[in-house]
Amino acid sequence: MPAAAPDSGRSVPGRRLLRWAWIAVAAIPVAFMAGMVIGEGLLALQGYDSGDPLPPGVIVSAAGPALLLILAPELAAAVLGFRARGRGEASGIIPAVIGIVAAAFTIITNTLPLLLRLG
Numbered sequence: 547m548p549a550a551a552p553d554s555g556r557s558v559p560g561r562r563l564l565r566w567a568w569i570a571v572a573a574i575p576v577a578f579m580a581g582m583v584i585g586e587g588l589l590a591l592q593g594y595d596s597g598d599p600l601p602p603g604v605i606v607s608a609a610g611p612a613l614l615l616i617l618a619p620e621l622a623a624a625v626l627g628f629r630a631r632g633r634g635e636a637s638g639i640i641p642a643v644i645g646i647v648a649a650a651f652t653i654i655t656n657t658l659p660l661l662l663r664l665g
Contacts (some may be wrong), residue, residue: 557633557634559628559633560633560638561630561635561636563626563627563629563630563633563635563638564626564627564630564635564637564638564641566607566621566622566626567623567626567627567630567638567641567642567645568623568631570619570620570622570623570641570645571623571641571644571645573619574619574620574623574644574645574648576619577615577616577618577619577620578616578652580615581612581613581615581616582612584611584612585608585609585611585612585617588607588608588611588612589604589608592607592608593631602660602663605660606660607655609616609660611647613652613653613656614632616652616656617649617652617653618661619645619651620645620646620648620652621645621649622645623641623642623645623648624641624642624646624649625642625647626641626642627639627640627641627642627643627644627645628642641659
């Protein structure tokens, strides 16, 4: 008869949340590429090229959906990582921090040029 696995004090929901947090981290580059393609596609649908001078309304209408797509896995990694940490998975802080740093970088790099251009 095999010996029972020792109880590590970690919960199954905590491990599941941690796994989903790491899946969200792995999805960040995919979402970034998809967001860039969608942003460029929305610009093209409005009749503009990415090198042309663009009105602010066009930028917002193209960048809004793209940013939402890019930020989704980053914020999911942060939320799921913190939830996993709250359920006993101390290593949940790692995907949470990765998600927060990636989200902050995304927001800064995508909104700062627009703000500098408008100011």
